[in-house]
Amino acid sequence: MPELPEVETTRAGVEPHVAGQRVRTVIVRQPQLRWPVSDALARDLPGQTIHAVRRRAKYLLFAADTGHVCLHLGMSGRLRVVPADTPVETHDHVDIVLENDTLLRFNDARRFGSLFWLTGDPHEFSLLSRLGPEPLSDAFDGAWLRARSAGRRTAVKAFIMDAAVVVGVGNIYACEALHMAGIHPRRTAGRIGRARYERLAEAIKQVLAEAIAVGGTTLRDYIGVDGDTGYFQLSLAAYGREGQPCPRGCGPIRREVIGQRSTFFCPVCQT
DNA sequence: AAAGCGCCCTGAAGGC
């Protein structure tokens, strides 16, 4: 379940191993991911050097000579750098083999992930071009949320999970940020005032930044180690804690479905 | 334009 902190952890963990490396070959064992993997990837990428690994929302962008590899981990995707002779396991769908005898291996049990070969400006790619601001950037703040919420009758929780509003806020961190900000997840987005949106924007930044910092502890032993380690180190106040007491001492955390997603909140301190 | 829902897929968990 990679959310933005895990994608960022993956980016930071992989980049030192691949930056400056030339691609020897690309092996696509299973092209049927969220979208079919284009033949152009295996055809055009070999021989090119990977210069940097960047991130936009939950997409990783590997900058090569004439284009970018754009990767989304989906729900269950994992990316590892391993020795080139590492045995293939179930759901190892794509290898990008490097000339230093290591390879970048994409494993994805549920195949909600996706892999694209993009030429031209990757930010103009249809899936990236309409995305909202990065939550940790200065472009994202309470004023932005307030402005974008005008007239919106949807629940605030669904609103902050809308990638056109702000990227990278998945179900877990939406719940946590709303709890931190003391806002009820069902509150109508368009009827929340500026001050509360300031608090919510700060909560989103804080929750994500803390999660990235925790994910960072996984970096040191990134290769060969379960990528979910950082995730489980998070101390969740609301998510997944139905029936358990709110950390503020209010009462039991409640679970309700909002926008087809399980939502955990404290009915006392979130108003 | 905005909102709601179906769908892609597999593994884990729950029920009997």
Add this chain to the structure above:
DNA sequence: TGCCTTCAGGGCGCTT
């Protein structure tokens, strides 16, 4: 114990 069902989840894209 084992089979069957249900659920989880990101996010695109279709429908209303």
